[in-house]
Amino acid sequence: MRRLTLLFALVTASVWAQAPAKPQASTTQAAHAPDDTCTQCHSAMEGAIQQPALLIKDDVHTTAGLSCANCHGGDATAVEPDVSMSKAKGFIGKPKRADIPALCGKCHSDPGYMRRYRPQQRVDQLELYKTSIHGKKLASGDMNAATCVDCHSVHNIRAVKDANSPTHPLNIPATCGKCHSDAAKMKQYGIPTNQVDEYHTSVHWNAISKKGDLSAPNCVSCHGNHGAKPPDVESVSAVCGSCHVLFAQLYEKSVHQPIFGGGNGKGGCTVCHSNHAIHQPSTAMLTGDKAVCTPCHEAGTPGGNAAAEFAKGLNGLDAALKTSEATLKQAEYYGMEVSASQLEWNDGHESLIKARLALHSFDTAKVKKEVDIGLAIAARTKAAAEDALREKDQRRKGLALSALFIAITVAAIALVIRRLERTA
Ligand code: HEC
Ligand code: HEC
Numbered sequence: 030m031r032r033l034t035l036l037f038a039l040v041t042a043s044v045w046a047q048a049p050a051k052p053q054a055s056t057t058q059a060a061h062a063p064d065d066t067c068t069q070c071h072s073a074m075e076g077a078i079q080q081p082a083l084l085i086k087d088d089v090h091t092t093a094g095l096s097c098a099n100c101h102g103g104d105a106t107a108v109e110p111d112v113s114m115s116k117a118k119g120f121i122g123k124p125k126r127a128d129i130p131a132l133c134g135k136c137h138s139d140p141g142y143m144r145r146y147r148p149q150q151r152v153d154q155l156e157l158y159k160t161s162i163h164g165k166k167l168a169s170g171d172m173n174a175a176t177c178v179d180c181h182s183v184h185n186i187r188a189v190k191d192a193n194s195p196t197h198p199l200n201i202p203a204t205c206g207k208c209h210s211d212a213a214k215m216k217q218y219g220i221p222t223n224q225v226d227e228y229h230t231s232v233h234w235n236a237i238s239k240k241g242d243l244s245a246p247n248c249v250s251c252h253g254n255h256g257a258k259p260p261d262v263e264s265v266s267a268v269c270g271s272c273h274v275l276f277a278q279l280y281e282k283s284v285h286q287p288i289f290g291g292g293n294g295k296g297g298c299t300v301c302h303s304n305h306a307i308h309q310p311s312t313a314m315l316t317g318d319k320a321v322c323t324p325c326h327e328a329g330t331p332g333g334n335a336a337a338e339f340a341k342g343l344n345g346l347d348a349a350l351k352t353s354e355a356t357l358k359q360a361e362y363y364g365m366e367v368s369a370s371q372l373e374w375n376d377g378h379e380s381l382i383k384a385r386l387a388l389h390s391f392d393t394a395k396v397k398k399e400v401d402i403g404l405a406i407a408a409r410t411k412a413a414a415e416d417a418l419r420e421k422d423q424r425r426k427g428l429a430l431s432a433l434f435i436a437i438t439v440a441a442i443a444l445v446i447r448r449l450e451r452t453a
């Protein structure tokens with residue numbers, strides 16, 4: 030059977046080799062040049078042997094002018110399979126799973142080689158990969174761990190920024206989920222398999238998928254891509270703090286930092302916000318049955334009192350700002366000039382944001398300071414809107430009076446005219 034296939038392959042390939050070259054194909058795509066016998070012969074095969082030759086047209090390596098033999102070795106000009114795919118010509122066949130990283134690294138770790146194609150390209154992927162949990166597991170003989178092709182695909186490798194690549198921010202959760210959501214595969218490691226499901230409920234995924242904000246974190250922003258769980262990220266608060274800088278600065282100096290830790294990876298910001306299911310924060314985190322403080326601070330204790338005070342301050346300012354905003358809108362609706370107060374109102378809203386930030390010092394005085402500034406602005410802008418509305422009412426009364434006066438005058442004139450007509 031194998032001999033028959035090879036014979037068939039040999040015949041098809043020689044027919045091709047004799048056929049005139051397609052001029053268009055050879056000028057536009059080097060990989061489909063007629064002397065690439067690997068692609069030609071494999072295109073005529075079926076099943077797993079054919080797939081690579083069909084997929085490869087969209088592969089970034091094809092675009093760069095590379096072909097099958099650049100990865101698999103062999104002689105891409107020889108028509109006879111036992112020559113083109115001979116060990117003598119360096120043919121390696123299908124690489125073993127454990128050998129894949131080194132195969133990709135052959136070029137990607139060679140600065141001299143990569144510079145010829147793209148001067149700015151990084152060449153540290155293999156080096157980082159070896160330090161990652163994936164790389165270490167693979168090296169220790171665990172074939173479940175991710176290799177380069179599990180994250181980048183194979184024969185269909187695309188530029189990482191390509192929206193169709195498995196490494197695009199919108200596709201990364203599914204790429205990691207192939208294994209990390211597979212309960213059967215992950216069972217032996219005793220780690221949860223809910224990361225993708227939880228992440229899909231988060232503010233971060235919402236920002237990426239609904240708002241198109243690619244600056245929000247995906248799996249690799251927090252875990253690293255090649256050094257999955259990178260060694261340089263010491264603590265969880267450092268991961269969050271790489272983007273939420275001001276929050277981390279206050280938290281680092283707070284009473285909780287030394288208690289919550291973070292060095293072991295569990296702790297820091299995630300004690301209150303979680304790691305994958307990060308939802309929109311609100312004062313429900315401070316009081317009520319969903320409060321994150323209550324497991325550690327009972328009501329009436331210093332911590333419990335602080336939580337209640339934070340909630341009261343933040344809710345109070347939020348409500349005051351909403352009332353002021355509604356009154357300003359009403360005044361604007363009646364055409365009153367309140368733009369200066371509307372501008373000032375923005376400062377009040379800024380105070381609310383600052384108060385939420387200040388909460389991360391867990392210092393009641395710091396939060397109260399921002400809340401008080403905001404409350405004063407809310408009161409001032411509301412008073413200004415009410416003044417404007419009163420002025421509107423007065424103008425209306427004046428208007429009504431003059432309208433009445435005009436009506437009486439008109440009626441009087443009409444009476445005089447009618448009398449004049451009668452006498453005439
Ligand atoms: C004339 C046809 C023909 C040519 C030319 C050819 N191949 Fe193949 N190739 C085959 C067939 C048929 C098989 C399956 C043979 C088998 O199962 O032993 C195969 C198998 C392979 C495999 C899988 C081997 C494995 O270990 O499972 C790889 C990889 C491969 N070819 C790459 C190449 C590369 C690279 C070239 C060019 C340097 C090339 N082929 C040229 C027909 C060809
Ligand atoms: C960028 C490197 C690269 C290029 C280019 C490449 N391959 Fe592969 N190929 C691989 C790797 C890596 C594997 C092993 C994949 C795995 O184990 O999942 C593989 C696997 C294969 C297999 C085995 C498939 C199977 O399911 O058993 C065949 C056949 C094959 N390649 C043929 C080709 C042909 C033909 C071309 C050109 C059209 C080509 N490859 C181009 C890297 C490459």
Ligand code: HEC
Binds near residue numbers: 133177
């Ligand atoms: C766990 C998944 C994963 C593994 C394993 C992986 N990569 Fe990547 N790789 C990515 C992601 C995701 C990106 C996109 C970078 C980004 O947006 O942060 C990337 C980017 C790249 C890039 C573009 C340049 C760069 O460094 O950003 C190259 C080249 C690359 N990887 C090659 C490799 C090679 C070679 C291997 C194996 C040694 C490998 N990758 C293993 C996920 C992975």
Ligand code: HEC
Binds near residue numbers: 089135188
């Ligand atoms: C024969 C050398 C060679 C081998 C082997 C090789 N690559 Fe590449 N790779 C390149 C070149 C050249 C480019 C194109 C550089 C460019 O334009 O960005 C590239 C581009 C890429 C890109 C796109 C990078 C980006 O910036 O978007 C990825 C991803 C990638 N390769 C992954 C792999 C993986 C995974 C393997 C192993 C299965 C592999 N490569 C094997 C030479 C190679």
Ligand code: HEC
Binds near residue numbers: 175176179201218
């Ligand atoms: C081919 C399967 C596979 C893919 C794809 C994969 N992983 Fe993994 N990953 C594993 C295995 C297996 C382990 C080892 C589990 C262990 O030892 O706890 C692991 C471990 C990890 C760990 C360490 C877990 C721990 O023990 O604390 C992190 C973090 C991780 N992967 C993140 C990712 C991210 C992020 C992606 C996507 C960019 C990804 N993985 C893609 C299989 C995979």
Ligand code: HEC
Binds near residue numbers: 294295299305
């Ligand atoms: C905002 C940062 C962040 C994002 C985004 C993120 N993680 Fe995590 N992840 C963490 C933190 C923090 C931990 C807990 C610390 C640890 O064990 O490493 C963790 C733990 C893990 C673990 C170890 C097992 C566990 O659940 O404790 C795996 C596996 C993992 N994440 C995979 C993923 C995958 C897959 C994605 C994308 C769907 C993802 N993470 C997105 C921060 C993040």
Ligand code: HEC
Binds near residue numbers: 240
């Ligand atoms: C790569 C940058 C990045 C990292 C890392 C990151 N975030 Fe975010 N985060 C964002 C962006 C961007 C948004 C804004 C989403 C939006 O538009 O609503 C956000 C939103 C949030 C929100 C909602 C607040 C709001 O104003 O909408 C919380 C809470 C949050 N992140 C907590 C965390 C925690 C906790 C971590 C660490 C486990 C973390 N983030 C890691 C970038 C990041």
Ligand code: HEC
Binds near residue numbers: 278
């Ligand atoms: C002890 C619990 C706790 C810890 C630890 C904590 N937070 Fe918060 N965080 C909260 C609470 C409570 C709120 C809700 C405030 C509100 O909106 O009423 C919040 C709100 C936020 C917001 C939204 C602010 C806004 O304007 O809506 C972000 C972003 C945030 N936290 C990030 C972080 C980061 C980053 C860390 C770690 C450096 C962290 N948090 C640590 C309790 C915590």
Ligand code: HEC
Binds near residue numbers: 321324393
């Ligand atoms: C995982 C447990 C834990 C959680 C959750 C937690 N705290 Fe604490 N907090 C502590 C510990 C422990 C102390 C130190 C108590 C001491 O030194 O007596 C502390 C101290 C404080 C203090 C200083 C006053 C005091 O008791 O010494 C305040 C204020 C505080 N926490 C507020 C909060 C608020 C508000 C929340 C919710 C947003 C919160 N904490 C969530 C454990 C926690």
